[in-house]
Amino acid sequence: MGVEIRVEGLRKSFGRQVIWEDVSFTIPAGEISALLGPSGTGKSVFLKNLVGLLRPDRGHVYVGGGDVPRLRESELYELRRQFGVLFQDGALFGSMNIYDNIAFPLREHTKKGETEIRRIVLEKMDMVGLSGSEGKLPGEISGGMKKRAGLARALVLDPQIILADEPDSGLDPVRTAYLNQLFVDLNTELGATFLIVTHDIGTARVLPDNLGLLFRRGLVMFGPREMVLSSTHPAVGQFFNARRQGPIGMAEEKDLAEVAAEPQGPPPMPAPIQPQLMPSDGRLRPGMRRPGQWLAEHRVTPPPGSFIDDAGHNWLTEWDALVAARRGPR
Numbered sequence: 001m002g003v004e005i006r007v008e009g010l011r012k013s014f015g016r017q018v019i020w021e022d023v024s025f026t027i028p029a030g031e032i033s034a035l036l037g038p039s040g041t042g043k044s045v046f047l048k049n050l051v052g053l054l055r056p057d058r059g060h061v062y063v064g065g066g067d068v069p070r071l072r073e074s075e076l077y078e079l080r081r082q083f084g085v086l087f088q089d090g091a092l093f094g095s096m097n098i099y100d101n102i103a104f105p106l107r108e109h110t111k112k113g114e115t116e117i118r119r120i121v122l123e124k125m126d127m128v129g130l131s132g133s134e135g136k137l138p139g140e141i142s143g144g145m146k147k148r149a150g151l152a153r154a155l156v157l158d159p160q161i162i163l164a165d166e167p168d169s170g171l172d173p174v175r176t177a178y179l180n181q182l183f184v185d186l187n188t189e190l191g192a193t194f195l196i197v198t199h200d201i202g203t204a205r206v207l208p209d210n211l212g213l214l215f216r217r218g219l220v221m222f223g224p225r226e227m228v229l230s231s232t233h234p235a236v237g238q239f240f241n242a243r244r245q246g247p248i249g250m251a252e253e254k255d256l257a258e259v260a261a262e263p264q265g266p267p268p269m270p271a272p273i274q275p276q277l278m279p280s281d282g283r284l285r286p287g288m289r290r291p292g293q294w295l296a297e298h299r300v301t302p303p304p305g306s307f308i309d310d311a312g313h314n315w316l317t318e319w320d321a322l323v324a325a326r327r328g329p330r
């Protein structure tokens with residue numbers, strides 16, 4: 001049921017450019033987590049450190065008992081089989097059709113025969129809604145289909161951890177909504193640990209169980225989405241509510257004069273917390289918490305208007321009935 005990733009004291013620099021000084025947090029097994037941050041804060045670099053494509057200056061990345069920066073090449077090769085990675089552009093081979101692209105890791109990393117490979121590839125293509133596109137070349141399909149082909153390829157080795165680097169970049173809002181639903185359904189189906197890097201606040205607010213923000217050469221906050229979305233921390237509140245007022249500037253950090261020139265006063269109220277996306281087949285995800293649970297446990301009042309869905313249902317007060325209705329009549 002997914003694998004936990006524990007990061008301790010991670011520092012990374014390129015020459016004199018320090019990306020982060022000291023990042024420590026745990027990505028819970030089987031849950032969906034999202035990592036955000038202004039451009040250049042090292043989100044892609046972080047993903048590469050998790051799979052050992054880049055090594056930190058110091059610190060640890062514990063995955064399933066091993067410490068990634070300290071693994072030998074042969075051990076890294078084995079470890080990477082636990083990961084399914086969806087790169088920004090799908091990273092498909094342009095000269096191979098979609099079927100061969102998706103079959104590639106199976107042919108490369110396993111001794112499975114073509115009949116078994118065919119079964120797996122068609123199953124994963126069906127999962128991501130690409131059935132029938134086997135013979136198309138990457139250049140003949142849309143950006144959204146490329147992402148889904150990349151996702152199918154990331155799934156063929158039955159990974160315990162799925163990393164996705166801006167899977168929604170360049171997608172229209174409707175395709176983004178479909179992709180988010182697909183992540184929720186895949187997490188329900190596979191129980192894998194998901195870490196998604198995104199710039200899309202809409203995605204961040206409804207998809208994950210946990211949210212993290214990178215800023216100022218470090219991880220400002222990581223935790224359950226209700227904690228992060230109700231936070232009045234200046235950078236967190238600014239980022240997740242997409243405001244200009246706050247410490248994040250056009251170039252990563254505002255200088256003191258810019259901050260001083262801004263209207264002072266109490267931080268604005270966070271926007272209402274929307275209900276979290278649910279699996280489309282009526283199930284509940286194992287990693288999903290009851291709406292309002294974190295807020296109640298920590299005696300935090302939700303922002304006004306929170307947990308009301310498009311149909312006007314209040315997920316705090318009607319949760320049990322909503323869950324029963326999703327399961328359908330017995």
Ligand SMILES: Nc1ncnc2c1ncn2[C@@H]1O[C@H](COP(=O)(O)OP(=O)(O)OP(=O)(O)O)[C@@H](O)[C@H]1O
Pocket residue numbers: 014019037038039040041042043044045046
């Ligand atoms: N291999 C490398 N060598 C030198 N510098 C690098 C390398 N990889 C990344 N960087 C630098 O590290 C910084 C962080 O890059 P990264 O791509 O992780 O940012 P990001 O947060 O993912 O940004 P964006 O949101 O714009 O995609 C950037 O300044 C980038 O130029």
